[in-house]
Amino acid sequence: MKIILPVLKAKDIVIHHTINLSERTIEKTEIANNFLTDIADVLLFIARFIKETFSRKFEIREFLYQCFKIGYKSLPLITVTGTIMGYVLTIQSRPVLVNFGAVTMLPGMVAISLIREMGPVITALICAGKIASGMGAELGSMKVTEQIEAMEVSSTHPMRYLVVPRVLAATLMIPLLVLYADALGIIGSWMGANLKGDVTLTLFFSQAFSHVIFIDLIPAIIKTFFFGAVIGLVGTYKGYNAGRGTESVGKAANSAVVLASLLVLIVDMIAVQITDMLVL
Amino acid sequence: MKTEKPELPDENAIAINTNDPIIEITKLCKSFGVQQVLKDISLKLFNGENLVVLGKSGSGKSVLIKCIVGLLKSDSGTIKVFHHNVTALTMKELGEVRQEIGFLFQSGALYDSMTVKENLEFPLIRLKANLTKKERDAKIEETLENVGLRDALYKMPSQLSGGMRKRISLARTIIIDPKIILYDEPTTGLDPVTSDEISILINDIQKKYKTSSIIITHDIECARATANRLIMLQNGQIYADGNIENYEKSTDNVIKSFFK
Ligand SMILES: Nc1ncnc2c1ncn2[C@@H]1O[C@H](COP(=O)(O)OP(=O)(O)OP(=O)(O)O)[C@@H](O)[C@H]1O
Ligand SMILES: [Mg+2]
Numbered sequence: 001m002k003i004i005l006p007v008l009k010a011k012d013i014v015i016h017h018t019i020n021l022s023e024r025t026i027e028k029t030e031i032a033n034n035f036l037t038d039i040a041d042v043l044l045f046i047a048r049f050i051k052e053t054f055s056r057k058f059e060i061r062e063f064l065y066q067c068f069k070i071g072y073k074s075l076p077l078i079t080v081t082g083t084i085m086g087y088v089l090t091i092q093s094r095p096v097l098v099n100f101g102a103v104t105m106l107p108g109m110v111a112i113s114l115i116r117e118m119g120p121v122i123t124a125l126i127c128a129g130k131i132a133s134g135m136g137a138e139l140g141s142m143k144v145t146e147q148i149e150a151m152e153v154s155s156t157h158p159m160r161y162l163v164v165p166r167v168l169a170a171t172l173m174i175p176l177l178v179l180y181a182d183a184l185g186i187i188g189s190w191m192g193a194n195l196k197g198d199v200t201l202t203l204f205f206s207q208a209f210s211h212v213i214f215i216d217l218i219p220a221i222i223k224t225f226f227f228g229a230v231i232g233l234v235g236t237y238k239g240y241n242a243g244r245g246t247e248s249v250g251k252a253a254n255s256a257v258v259l260a261s262l263l264v265l266i267v268d269m270i271a272v273q274i275t276d277m278l279v280l
Numbered sequence: 281m282k283t284e285k286p287e288l289p290d291e292n293a294i295a296i297n298t299n300d301p302i303i304e305i306t307k308l309c310k311s312f313g314v315q316q317v318l319k320d321i322s323l324k325l326f327n328g329e330n331l332v333v334l335g336k337s338g339s340g341k342s343v344l345i346k347c348i349v350g351l352l353k354s355d356s357g358t359i360k361v362f363h364h365n366v367t368a369l370t371m372k373e374l375g376e377v378r379q380e381i382g383f384l385f386q387s388g389a390l391y392d393s394m395t396v397k398e399n400l401e402f403p404l405i406r407l408k409a410n411l412t413k414k415e416r417d418a419k420i421e422e423t424l425e426n427v428g429l430r431d432a433l434y435k436m437p438s439q440l441s442g443g444m445r446k447r448i449s450l451a452r453t454i455i456i457d458p459k460i461i462l463y464d465e466p467t468t469g470l471d472p473v474t475s476d477e478i479s480i481l482i483n484d485i486q487k488k489y490k491t492s493s494i495i496i497t498h499d500i501e502c503a504r505a506t507a508n509r510l511i512m513l514q515n516g517q518i519y520a521d522g523n524i525e526n527y528e529k530s531t532d533n534v535i536k537s538f539f540k
Contacts, residue, residue: 138393146389149351153383154403155375 045237049167052160059161066169070131074177081126082181085118086110086188094196103197107204108211110189115212116220119182121268124227127174128260132235135166136256139239140249148240163240167232174228175221215279223271227264234260295490296508300327301360302460302492303348308357310343317343319516321357325460325492330482332503333496334538335513341496342386344513345462348494349381350374361460379407382458386465386496388449390437397433400424400452407456423451426481443470450478454485461485461493467502479505500539512538 090110097103139162142148151158190204199207238256242248303325310318317340325331335341346352348359350366359366361377369377391399400420404411411419424430427447437445450466466482467475479502485491486506497503503510504524512520512527512535520527520535527535 142392145392146385146387147391149346150383150385150389150391151402152351153349153378153381154406155378156402156406157371 041241042237045240046233048159049163049233052157052164053168055160057160059165062161063165063169066165067173070127070166070169071173071176074127074130074173075180077126077130078123078177078181079184081122082119082184083188083191085122085181086114086185086190087192088188089113089118089185090189090192091195094192104207105211106193107186107189107199107208111186111208111212112216114185114189115182115216117268119185120178120220120224120227121264123178123181124174124224124231124264124268125261127170127177127227128231128234128264129257131170132231132238132256132260133253135232135235136238136242137249137253139236140242140252141246143240143242144244144246144249158240163236166236167229170232170235171225171228174231175224178224178227179221219271219275219278223268226267226271230263230267231260234263296329297327301325302327302362303494304358304360305348306358306360308344308347308359309355310340310347310352311355317516318347318354321513321516321518323511323518323521325494327492328486328490330486330493330495330506330508332507332510333494333513334498334503334510335496335519337498339513340516341513342464345383345464345494345496348462349378349383379456380459382453382456382461384450384453384461384463384466386468388437388445390445390449390452392437394437395433396424396429396435396437396440396448399437399448400455403452403456419455423455426454427451428477443474446470447474447478450481457489459489459491461491463493463495463497465496465498467497467499472501475499475502476505478502482506 090106093109094103094106097106097109139148142162148158148162151161186205186208187201189208190199190201193199193204235256238252238259242252301324303323305324306322308318308321309316321344323331333341333344343352347354348361348366350369354367357367362380364373364377366374366377390396391402394402397420400423401416404416404419408416420433421430424433427450429444429447429451432440432444432448437448440448446466446469450463453461453463463482467478470478482493482495482502483506486493493506495502495506507524509521509523510527511518514534520530520532528539530536530539
């Protein structure tokens with residue numbers, strides 16, 4: 001008996017661990033499965049989006065309204081953030097440039113970092129917060145209250161009425177907002193430079209743009225279209241696929257922001273890689 | 281109400297053709313995950329008939345009518361609407377079938393971001409594209425009159441009371457003159473007077489436009505007023521099928537609990 005007891009115990013432990021392990025494996029495969037269906041879902045969503053974009057019945061009114069909502073209504077926010085961005089960047093870079101005796105480079109350096117990176121990415125991140133979450137919440141609540149289904153029975157594919165105008169409007173408006181943020185960033189930078197120096201705005205602008213070449217502008221603008229598309233697609237996808245019950249509206253909005261921000265950064269990384277390869 | 285029309289008994293006013301099922305469901309099954317909501321449902325809706333569906337909360341009534349319009353995909357079984365098998369149609373064909381079906385959502389499902397007028401215009405513009413703006417406005421006015429809410433035209437849904445929302449969604453459902461109407465709890469949450477008005481409206485629509493309807497309800501008064509036939513769902517299956525007299529005479533406990 002005394003010998004058998006530990007053996008039994010050991011057997012118990014082994015069995016316990018095996019069960020535990022297999023349970024965890026099942027859990028893992030489930031997660032993996034869900035992940036795969038999620039990816040399939042996303043691809044289907046994008047395919048439908050493309051198909052509906054080229055359908056004949058384009059909801060032009062809804063598109064214009066969304067442009068107004070995404071573009072015009074974001075102006076105050078982008079004005080503030082754009083200005084602060086340039087201002088802070090200038091104040092922070094100045095001491096470094098002074099150390100190297102290169103203060104004259106300040107406008108050019110700020111302009112380049114604004115146009116290449118800071119403007120697009122920060123604007124896109126802010127828009128991910130404002131626009132993607134708004135779309136997630138709006139479509140999510142429409143889904144929960146059966147409004148999306150109501151559209152469907154009215155023979156209006158919600159994809160056509162809700163998703164296409166929003167995604168296209170975001171794709172078009174984010175680049176404009178980025179350009180606007182860039183311009184305000186340079187003004188903000190001029191304000192920052194004027195704290196410890198005295199340059200007129202026109203002089204500052206010409207100094208800034210003497211360093212900016214075409215190559216800086218084009219890839220930066222191209223990538224903002226992708227940022228816009230990503231923000232629109234993620235926001236609408238999360239809202240459109242919200243679950244049942246009101247708490248899924250919050251979830252949709254929240255995960256829209258997180259995923260959109262993440263994807264903006266990933267797209268940025270890819271874009272930087274590609275430009276790097278093409279230019280060098 | 282009755283004085284304008286020649287005195288006809290109800291049986292003459294509505295012509296139910298029992299040889300002509302306008303909706304025919306055979307062996308419909310639907311589950312969500314492990315939960316089996318509908319098990320082997322077979323039923324027919326005849327041309328011109330008001331069919332009331334009774335059943336406890338969660339018995340799958342809403343799921344049933346959502347399957348009929350293809351909002352939910354059934355697991356197995358066939359659903360024929362106007363002799364088209366809904367489960368096998370393409371999106372475009374399904375759209376054509378849906379043009380003839382009015383669907384009143386349990387929650388109303390009014391578009392929050394649109395005024396009452398835009399809500400009513402939405403299906404009209406898309407499903408009755410041949411109407412001029414003037415005809416559309418006239419139609420909207422007429423339908424709002426029918427549900428007794430003429431002044432609500434420029435209100436937002438958030439400004440309406442629960443009962444008003446219900447009636448506006450009813451207006452949006454009937455405005456396209458559908459041949460089949462699926463009402464999901466048309467009188468729930470309404471006061472008795474308004475409930476009666478809705479029941480009368482449902483009957484009027486049936487007679488005037490020769491529609492066939494499925495009416496989901498818990499409201500026995502509404503069921504009495506509108507039903508030509510009733511079915512009862514219980515645990516995902518059809519528990520009883522018959523006219524109102526059959527139910528009221530029944531000694532079955534489940535049925536009696538509904539009709540006390
Ligand atoms: N989209 C869905 N996903 C998961 N489960 C669902 C879905 N729709 C319905 N169900 C489940 O199916 C069951 C039946 O729901 P249904 O809405 O048809 O009930 P009902 O008979 O209409 O009840 P009520 O009278 O309360 O409206 C419920 O248990 C519900 O949880
Ligand atoms: Mg229901």
